[in-house]
Amino acid sequence: MNSQQTQFSSDEATQKPATPFVSQFDTQSSKKDAKVTNVKLSTSDVHVYYGEAEAIKGIDLNIYENEVIAFIGPSGCGKSTFLRTLNRMNDTIDSCRVSGKVMLDNQDIYDPNLDVVLLRAQVGMVFQKPNPFPKSIFDNVAYGPKLHGLARDKYDLEEIVEGSLRKAGLWEEVKDRLNQPGTGLSGGQQQRLCIARTIAVSPEVILMDEPCSALDPIATAKVEELISELSTQYTIAIVTHSMQQAARVSDRTAYFHLGDLIEVNSTEKVFTQPDHQLTEAYITGRFG
Numbered sequence: 001m002n003s004q005q006t007q008f009s010s011d012e013a014t015q016k017p018a019t020p021f022v023s024q025f026d027t028q029s030s031k032k033d034a035k036v037t038n039v040k041l042s043t044s045d046v047h048v049y050y051g052e053a054e055a056i057k058g059i060d061l062n063i064y065e066n067e068v069i070a071f072i073g074p075s076g077c078g079k080s081t082f083l084r085t086l087n088r089m090n091d092t093i094d095s096c097r098v099s100g101k102v103m104l105d106n107q108d109i110y111d112p113n114l115d116v117v118l119l120r121a122q123v124g125m126v127f128q129k130p131n132p133f134p135k136s137i138f139d140n141v142a143y144g145p146k147l148h149g150l151a152r153d154k155y156d157l158e159e160i161v162e163g164s165l166r167k168a169g170l171w172e173e174v175k176d177r178l179n180q181p182g183t184g185l186s187g188g189q190q191q192r193l194c195i196a197r198t199i200a201v202s203p204e205v206i207l208m209d210e211p212c213s214a215l216d217p218i219a220t221a222k223v224e225e226l227i228s229e230l231s232t233q234y235t236i237a238i239v240t241h242s243m244q245q246a247a248r249v250s251d252r253t254a255y256f257h258l259g260d261l262i263e264v265n266s267t268e269k270v271f272t273q274p275d276h277q278l279t280e281a282y283i284t285g286r287f288g
């Protein structure tokens with residue numbers, strides 16, 4: 001952390017009394033204490049640059065198997081940029097350069113010999129805006145398994161599609177119209193279709209970049225419920241602007257500020273007794 005941030009936080013800290021986040025809504029909604037299991041993804045000294053500008057300033061973070069970790073922080077602090085380092089989505093941006101190490105289990109994901117298409121199946125991504133392919137509901141989900149040769153035959157493919165739609169909580173709503181376009185579904189259904197598409201290639205990790213920001217409260221509740229169900233099987237990292245959402249769905253929360261990772265702790269601790277005054281200023285609404 002640089003001196004400018006310290007200055008900012010101490011100035012801010014004197015301006016208003018803290019409103020404990022805990023009083024704003026029920027902390028019982030905080031999902032559970034952090035599960036400490038195997039490390040699934042690990043970043044060491046990760047820096048990200050867009051041209052000359054440093055957006056991520058050396059982040060070390062372990063993400064554990066089957067946890068849901070939420071990334072929160074003010075706009076522009078680097079949450080999405082950091083999330084995208086976890087499956088090399090930043091490779092698609094010409095001006096972007098990543099240094100440091102990101103390990104998925106024992107595999108260095110920035111190894112030049114690594115198959116990036118396979119990596120993005122292992123570490124899938126769900127975006128802010130639902131982005132189904134202009135194909136049928138069935139083909140949206142079948143696309144990845146076909147590409148990766150995951151189905152032995154037509155029946156196997158049908159099973160994968162049905163299983164993925166069931167896991168995404170969408171099967172009952174679409175089973176009678178699998179041949180209709182995915183783009184014809186409601187926004188919430190489209191997002192669950194995109195989650196089904198991600199699940200269909202058997203990922204180990206699912207990255208979610210503000211997956212509910214384009215959804216209404218009912219569709220949001222469905223996706224949040226889904227995240228909790230999926231966390232029994234997958235490791236999930238989610239960027240969210242909603243602290244309530246982070247509290248509802250995540251085991252741990254990481255607070256970012258100006259490209260630094262300021263604090264990562266159990267979600268309950270971050271929202272009730274944060275270690276750092278910058279985190280406290282954010283969760284009590286003094287800035288962000």
Ligand SMILES: Nc1ncnc2c1ncn2[C@@H]1O[C@H](COP(=O)(O)OP(=O)(O)OP(=O)(O)O)[C@@H](O)[C@H]1O
Pocket residue numbers: 050055073074075076077078079080081082093095
């Ligand atoms: N494609 C890009 N080219 C240049 N700069 C970028 C690009 N994407 C992000 N940035 C810059 O990197 C910094 C971090 O942006 P990022 O989108 O990761 O933050 P964020 O915390 O996810 O923000 P938000 O909450 O607003 O989505 C910002 O200064 C942003 O302007």
